[in-house]
Amino acid sequence: xxxxxxxxxxxxxxxxxxINNAKLLVMTGDCVLREGSFKLAAFDLSxxxxxVITKENLPNGAFLTFDISIEDIQYTxxxxxxxxxxxxxxxxxxxEFMGTGxxxxxxIEALSTSQSFFHTVDQKHTERRRHxxxxxxxxxxxxxxxxxxxxxxxxxxxxxxxMYDLSFQGTxxxxxxxxxxxxxxxxxxxxxxxxxxxxGKIIWSKYTLKGISGMRYASGIEFISLNVEDLHALKSxxx
Numbered sequence: 122x123x124x125x126x127x128x129x130x131x132x133x134x135x136x137x138x139x140i141n142n143a144k145l146l147v148m149t150g151d152c153v154l155r156e157g158s159f160k161l162a163a164f165d166l167s168x169x170x171x172x173v174i175t176k177e178n179l180p181n182g183a184f185l186t187f188d189i190s191i192e193d194i195q196y197t198x199x200x201x202x203x204x205x206x207x208x209x210x211x212x213x214x215x216x217e218f219m220g221t222g223x224x225x226x227x228x229i230e231a232l233s234t235s236q237s238f239f240h241t242v243d244q245k246h247t248e249r250r251r252h253x254x255x256x257x258x259x260x261x262x263x264x265x266x267x268x269x270x271x272x273x274x275x276x277x278x279x280x281x282x283x284m285y286d287l288s289f290q291g292t293x294x295x296x297x298x299x300x301x302x303x304x305x306x307x308x309x310x311x312x313x314x315x316x317x318x319x320x321g322k323i324i325w326s327k328y329t330l331k332g333i334s335g336m337r338y339a340s341g342i343e344f345i346s347l348n349v350e351d352l353h354a355l356k357s358x359x360x
Contacts, residue, residue: 134229136166138189140173146184146199161187168229170200170217178212181205185216196225255359257287259310261294266320267305274301274326283336284310289355291321291343295336300326308342317354320346 140161161173171189179185183202188195200216207213218225261284265277275298283295292308300306300323309318321342329339344351 134166136163136171136191138163140187140189143175143177143185143187145179146186163189166191166229168218168226170203170215171198172213172215174211174213176211178207179205179214184219191225191228194228196228198225254286254288254293256285257292257358258283258285259312260284261308261310263294263296263306263308265301265304265306268301269303274299274304274323276301277304277306283333284308287355287358289344289352289359291324291341292319293339293341295329295332296338296340297336299328299338300340302326305345306342312358317358319344319351 140163142158143161144158159175159177161175161177163171163173165172179202181202181204184199185202186197186199188197190196199219201219202214203217204215205212260281262279263277263282264279268276275296277300280296284292285295286293294308302323302325304323305320306323307318307320309316311317321344324341324343326338326340328337330337332339347355
């Protein structure tokens with residue numbers, strides 16, 4: 122493995138998750154599970170392993186097994202303690218994955234190159250980070266791609282609207298009519314002589330007194346199906 126691959130494997134994603142069923146493996150020829158289980162509080166995640174905090178005193182080189190959940194998908198993990206930092210109250214460990222399956226490896230890789238990279242599983246922290254916004258006032262061209270069974274709201278066909286802020290999670294726009302919640306739309310605009318396009322889902326739409334003349338409805342759009350190029354475009358816009 123070259124130096125670049127090592128950096129990629131150990132690029133860490135914030136990941137807050139309580140592991141309730143960790144068990145220590147006693148190595149006596151075959152793996153034997155120790156009686157009982159204990160808790161680990163995970164704080165970050167990479168393709169190479171996971172960082173955890175616990176009151177349990179584990180030796181370097183110890184083998185563990187535990188379950189984690191990533192975006193509602195459950196994985197059973199075997200790992201080895203690679204490093205340890207302790208104070209008088211808790212121990213912080215780096216657990217290296219052992220024999221990780223391709224599905225978990227690719228899932229973690231996707232986290233580090235998708236919108237999931239920009240928030241943690243912890244709900245309060247997620248809500249703070251995902252809605253960090255930058256004022257971004259410009260005209261955008263919107264068109265409807267798909268609408269669900271909810272008929273409420275205007276259908277959009279190549280309609281010019283006003284974007285007024287932007288985040289990694291989504292954007293907010295002003296329009297002359299209420300938009301259909303649940304509809305999937307495309308949003309296009311020109312920035313630095315480049316056409317930038319995102320796909321998003323209308324999460325909410327309501328009347329506002331803060332709109333500009335002729336545009337009195339504000340709508341929240343959550344980006345969907347972001348790829349690496351989209352994230353680079355967002356990063357350049359928000360930097």
